[in-house]
Amino acid sequence: MTYVAGADFGTLSVRVTIMDTARGVAVASVAEGYPLHRDPADPLVARQSHADHMDALTRAMRGAIAKAGIDGHAIAAFAADTTGSSVIVVDDRLQPLCDYYLWADHSAHREAAEITALARAEGLEALDWCGGTYSHEWGYAKLLHFLRHDPDKRGRVGTAIEHCDMLVATLCGVRDPGQLRRSVCAMGHKWMWSPKWGGYPPQDFLTRVDPLLDGINAKLDSPVGAAPDVAGHLCEEWAEKLGLRPGIPLPFGAFDAHWDALGSGGRPGDVVNVVGTSTCFIAIAPAGIRPVPGICGAVPGSVTPGTTGVEAGQSATGDLFDAIARRAGSDVATLMQGLDVYRPGQTGLLRLTWDNGDRTVLVRSDLGGVTFGWDLGHTAADELHAAIEGMAMHTRLIHERIAETGMTIAHVINGGGIPQKNDVLNQIYADVLGKPVLVPQSSPTGVGACIVASVAAGLFADIASAQDRLAPAVRRFDPDPARQAVYQELYGLFRSLYMGFGKGEPLDLGAVLPRLRAFRLAQT
Secondary structure, eight states: OOEEEEEEEOSSEEEEEEEETTTTEEEEEEEEEOOOEEETTEEEEEEEOHHHHHHHHHHHHHHHHHHHTSOGGGEEEEEEEEOTTOEEEEOTTSOBSSOEEOTTOOTTHHHHHHHHHHHHHHTOHHHHTTTTSOOTTSHHHHHHHHHHHOGGGGGGOOEEEEHHHHHHHHHHTOOOGGGOOEEHHHHHHHSOOBGGGTBSSOHHHHHHHOGGGTTHHHHHOOOEEOTTSEEEEOOHHHHHHHTOOTTOEEEOOEEHHHHHHHHTTOOTTEEEEEESSSEEEEEEEOTTOOOOTTOSEEEETSSSTTSEEEEEEESOSHHHHHHHHHHTTSOHHHHHTTGGGOOTTTTOOEEEOOBTBBOSSSOBTTOOOEEEOOOTTOOHHHHHHHHHHHHHHHHHHHHHHHHTTTOOOOEEEEESSGGGGOHHHHHHHHHHHTSOEEEESSOOTTHHHHHHHHHHTTSSSSHHHHHHHHSOOEEEEOOOHHHHHHHHHHHHHHHHHHHHHHHOOOOOGGGHHHHHHHHHHHTO
16 A cells, blocks of 8 residues: 555645655645634634544545545554644543634633743743743643633542643544643744753642642643654454555554644754745754754654744744735735745834734734835835835844754745745745755645555655655745845844834834835835
């Protein structure tokens, strides 16, 4: 058998991809949606149902099998990545006590601030390895929020699980928290887990954060492993539902951006910018790197064995572009028309892209977007171009912070969905970064999961060999020296504004608008 299947769970849908590993091609890819539950009275809430996820997976898998025209029993292995930190609290039979606190749920900001404050005060080493700030998007904060706000369910809590691990447990038929297997990608990046300090942060530390967390580490205690190792095998019940053969291997899961990096061809030494609704930066770094402030985590084995996965992020990318177009009564594709002839800084606008806060480097959810340099002649297209420039300059700032870990960046890859259809963005990134930018020629979504599944099935010896066969070819965008020189100067101003408004560093505000006007006049 040469077929494998991979699923990629995103914010609004799951996509199942089936690949023929002998030919190195996808034979089918089908997406099915599920609802995102928002609360009009509380914009911080973002929840999803486990049942909705599994129903969508069933439809997508059966649809992909039918589209491929194959017998589902010919599929040798299945792997899946999910959003994260997307956390569900379950009872002692792994039955949900709530919906998932989706990655985009920011309800737990107070809990995260309390964890951060005590960890800083006590010099907790685990905090250093997640950038010096514990995020409101991560596991312990969301679990504590549940315990505080659902007192009637506290006595029934069996454990809390990341979506990628709950999925594997469900498909393997696991009903006992003691039989759970957890992904190092999830637990390392979002739960401060590391063998360096014996697993989770000390229980007495968590108890001092809030007595409601007393004893919680015992409930989380499960073997932790990394893909492409096998976490379990598909049970009869779910094999029948999905149309697959029972007993096929299921490797440990991971977060979507980490496997998007693999599907985009990321190798040791590379940084993959997974550019979509938001942007997740995945660096595949050497084992001996050091922690630096502002990075979302540095975890051995979270992407590939023998390397350290470094994660960073932008809280909104495609969402910001969509918001600009929506306010203009237009859409992004329409506003993009003609932006290919814009010159660096010609709009005279400079955009701090904090419309959904800052995930890296400042880790501040309380920031808002700022645009400098407006005049009466500016258009929505001008703002969109400035936003793309701002995203690229923030990306450069993040790459520079990643390099402070001791990593030398070999290649920059623009993965995710947006680079497939936005060459203007790719060129601006190359010019701002001053490095070639590689872009997969076809969508890498789901390819990373297929790569991992193929190794778990024994079809390839390792991830690199599977990438050689399955990862798409890339296009290359080289920096233009003249444009690069202009962006070098503009980046200096951007960095000053970023650190001035975001961190309170000294800033000559009186010089900002005249400098932007000068940029505009110089480019006309």
